[in-house]
Amino acid sequence: MRFSFLLSLLLTVQLLSSQTRPNIIFIMADDHAAQAVGCYGSRINQTPNLDRIAQNGMLFSHAYCTNSICSPVRAVNITGKMSQINGVLDNMFPFDGSQPTAPKYLQAAGYQTAMIGKWHLKSDPTGFDFWKILIDQGEYYNPRFIENGENITTEGYATALITDYALDWLQQRDPNQPFFMMLHHKAPHRNWMPDLPYLHLYDSVSIPEPFTLFDDYKSRSDAARQQEMSLEKDMNLQYDLKLWQDTMPGQHPWMAQWMEHRFETMTPTQREAFKAAYQAENEVFMANPPTGKELVRWKYQRYIKDYLRCIASVDDNVGRVLDYLKETGLDSNTIVVYTSDQGFFLGEHGWFDKRFMYEESYRQPLLVQWPGHIPANSRNDALVVNLDFAPTFMDMAGLEVPSDMQGASLKPILLSNQTPSDWRQETYYHYFEYPGIHAVKRHYGVRTQRYKLIHFYFDIDAWELYDLDEDPEELRNVYENPGYQAVRSEMHRKLDSLQIVYQDLPEDFEGALEPATLQHIAFANPCLLKFPPEKPVTGQPLTDGLYQLYSIYNAGIRDGYVAFRKQPLEAVVKLGHWHTVRNIGVHCMQSPESWIYYPEDIRVLVSKRGKRYKEIGKMAAQPDAIPKPGHQWFRLQTRPRKIRYVKVIANSRAAIPEHQAGAGQRAWLFCDEISVE
Ligand code: SGN
Numbered sequence: 001m002r003f004s005f006l007l008s009l010l011l012t013v014q015l016l017s018s019q020t021r022p023n024i025i026f027i028m029a030d031d032h033a034a035q036a037v038g039c040y041g042s043r044i045n046q047t048p049n050l051d052r053i054a055q056n057g058m059l060f061s062h063a064y065c066t067n068s069i070c071s072p073v074r075a076v077n078i079t080g081k082m083s084q085i086n087g088v089l090d091n092m093f094p095f096d097g098s099q100p101t102a103p104k105y106l107q108a109a110g111y112q113t114a115m116i117g118k119w120h121l122k123s124d125p126t127g128f129d130f131w132k133i134l135i136d137q138g139e140y141y142n143p144r145f146i147e148n149g150e151n152i153t154t155e156g157y158a159t160a161l162i163t164d165y166a167l168d169w170l171q172q173r174d175p176n177q178p179f180f181m182m183l184h185h186k187a188p189h190r191n192w193m194p195d196l197p198y199l200h201l202y203d204s205v206s207i208p209e210p211f212t213l214f215d216d217y218k219s220r221s222d223a224a225r226q227q228e229m230s231l232e233k234d235m236n237l238q239y240d241l242k243l244w245q246d247t248m249p250g251q252h253p254w255m256a257q258w259m260e261h262r263f264e265t266m267t268p269t270q271r272e273a274f275k276a277a278y279q280a281e282n283e284v285f286m287a288n289p290p291t292g293k294e295l296v297r298w299k300y301q302r303y304i305k306d307y308l309r310c311i312a313s314v315d316d317n318v319g320r321v322l323d324y325l326k327e328t329g330l331d332s333n334t335i336v337v338y339t340s341d342q343g344f345f346l347g348e349h350g351w352f353d354k355r356f357m358y359e360e361s362y363r364q365p366l367l368v369q370w371p372g373h374i375p376a377n378s379r380n381d382a383l384v385v386n387l388d389f390a391p392t393f394m395d396m397a398g399l400e401v402p403s404d405m406q407g408a409s410l411k412p413i414l415l416s417n418q419t420p421s422d423w424r425q426e427t428y429y430h431y432f433e434y435p436g437i438h439a440v441k442r443h444y445g446v447r448t449q450r451y452k453l454i455h456f457y458f459d460i461d462a463w464e465l466y467d468l469d470e471d472p473e474e475l476r477n478v479y480e481n482p483g484y485q486a487v488r489s490e491m492h493r494k495l496d497s498l499q500i501v502y503q504d505l506p507e508d509f510e511g512a513l514e515p516a517t518l519q520h521i522a523f524a525n526p527c528l529l530k531f532p533p534e535k536p537v538t539g540q541p542l543t544d545g546l547y548q549l550y551s552i553y554n555a556g557i558r559d560g561y562v563a564f565r566k567q568p569l570e571a572v573v574k575l576g577h578w579h580t581v582r583n584i585g586v587h588c589m590q591s592p593e594s595w596i597y598y599p600e601d602i603r604v605l606v607s608k609r610g611k612r613y614k615e616i617g618k619m620a621a622q623p624d625a626i627p628k629p630g631h632q633w634f635r636l637q638t639r640p641r642k643i644r645y646v647k648v649i650a651n652s653r654a655a656i657p658e659h660q661a662g663a664g665q666r667a668w669l670f671c672d673e674i675s676v677e
């Protein structure tokens with residue numbers, strides 16, 4: 001009697017809690033620009049299912065990211081903290097999964113949590129009861145997954161498979177507890193491989209070109225001219241554009257090889273259908289290859305069609321999730337978010353890719369539905385950022401937002417479509433991945449509803465100011481325009497105060513980019529290498545007294561190194577005169593994403609006359625559980641020895657550890673200084 005009463009009480013509490021605490025499904029695509037979403041006024045495609053979310057709920061017209069690149073966005077989304085605080089500045093940093101995240105808080109509060117699809121944070125997901133993630137960037141066809149630590153092989157198309165797994169998980173969850181699910185698509189990421197049913201979508205049409213396809217960057221800084229993401233120069237005909245006949249001059253052979261590798265992982269049926277879809281058009285191209293502007297136009301059409309075909313699958317599969325929620329009645333208590341990790345250039349300014357703080361890549365779509373709670377068909381123009389996601393998840397789940405999260409909960413906006421009077425008036429941005437792929441320079445900036453101020457730095461020092469009301473396409477930099485001096489000063493003031501608020505001060509990060517200096521005995525003495533470096537990344541010799549200072553801000557920078565893989569680094573340092581030596585150091589870099597690891601071992605030998613060498617010690621790196629990017633001195637102490645020659649022999653790591661890019665392969669060894677003290 002007593003027992004059954006308790007049981008029914010417990011059940012009531014459970015029922016109540018699952019009813020009062022909403023479920024959350026966070027769907028994120030990769031590189032899906034708002035310009036290619038129907039309800040954002042797309043001129044180039046339709047997205048009926050994404051538009052359903054807008055009809056059922058709210059569209060945010062001014063949603064932005066804080067750092068327009070994949071891994072950093074993902075780290076911000078779950079921590080609610082800026083890149084320099086959560087530690088993922090660029091795509092090379094592994095996420096430190098021991099820090100607090102919204103999924104962890106939700107899990108601790110009784111939510112069932114799942115992460116399905118592209119994760120791209122290098123370390124294993126934490127805070128999820130269930131995770132099934134693509135390895136690194138993942139593949140479109142027959143992608144490999146890791147499910148709670150175990151490798152899974154598949155057959156099928158990524159967007160559909162990810163959705164299948166999400167629906168499977170929803171079906172088997174405990175219906176009495178609320179859930180939080182992150183559903184992350186790979187699509188429409190480069191190299192834009194559509195699913196078979198969509199290969200012929202847009203075949204007979206011509207997609208409108210962006211107005212700025214042939215931008216001349218006239219009033220801008222060199223940052224816009226020196227990028228490497230132009231359709232004209234950087235988009236690859238074989239890999240990006242599926243012209244696999246290897247006859248076009250000036251194309252990277254390895255990009256063509258990548259495409260070949262993609263084909264190898266397809267089934268014969270997939271491969272044949274895929275190749276056949278492009279064949280006729282390819283033949284026309286090869287018979288009379290366009291040049292100049294016509295080639296750019298051709299590239300744009302091929303690119304944008306594949307991009308939009310990938311989005312068609314995303315739209316369908318979001319539709320499947322919405323249908324499932326409706327059929328099961330879950331929709332009334334489930335918040336559905338649709339967004340992208342950032343925007344993307346769809347030929348605007350002649351570009352693809354992202355990274356820049358310019359609108360096309362900075363802005364992201366953001367649609368949220370929760371029928372009965374979020375006003376249907378509503379549109380909000382407040383400045384919101386991806387820093388706001390984690391606080392919003394917490395707040396929606398009825399949890400207190402931790403005070404160290406740097407974003408703001410969107411809940412008040414969502415429930416009333418009223419923007420609170422103290423809502424932010426400006427957003428802060430900082431992009432770090434340079435030097436790096438696509439060569440977009442480091443920059444930070446501030447945007448208000450009307451203006452945008454950007455500073456490009458590192459190997460450039462350039463400011464840009466845009467009046468977005470007058471110039472929404474950002475074609476006229478008015479930083480030096482006398483009519484804008486008051487605005488310029490005001491924007492500088494805003495920028496300065498945001499850098500204090502977000503703990504991102506130029507004196508910290510710009511200073512940290514300088515190499516460290518060390519005066520030592522071998523300084524400026526000859527250092528002879530037995531084998532030439534295997535990669536052309538050399539800059540400074542190994543005894544120039546300069547070495548990279550490790551800080552979070554410069555961990556991705558590689559310059560002035562010698563690089564070895566198959567051959568050891570074998571260096572002889574001539575001291576010239578007799579010296580009493582007590583300490584020999586070798587400074588090395590580790591960057592797991594790029595297959596660069598600390599050496600397997602380093603042997604140190606000394607000699608009096610440079611004829612016979614005596615080994616005085618051997619150093620070995622301590623392998624980490626999760627290898628992190630960084631720089632490190634390997635030092636050998638010795639009793640005082642009077643010598644004139646030091647020899648260092650360092651071997652690259654023989655096998656990259658499991659679960660890392662290039663697992664099992666021989667690693668690279670990067671070294672930038674040998675010190676003798
Ligand atoms: C790959 C792409 C780049 C892209 C980065 C980052 N090249 O390197 O074009 O900018 O990923 O993308 S590819 O040839 O491998 O497709 S991100 O989504 O991870 O940020």
Ligand code: CA
Binds near residue numbers: 030031069
């Ligand atoms: Ca991305």
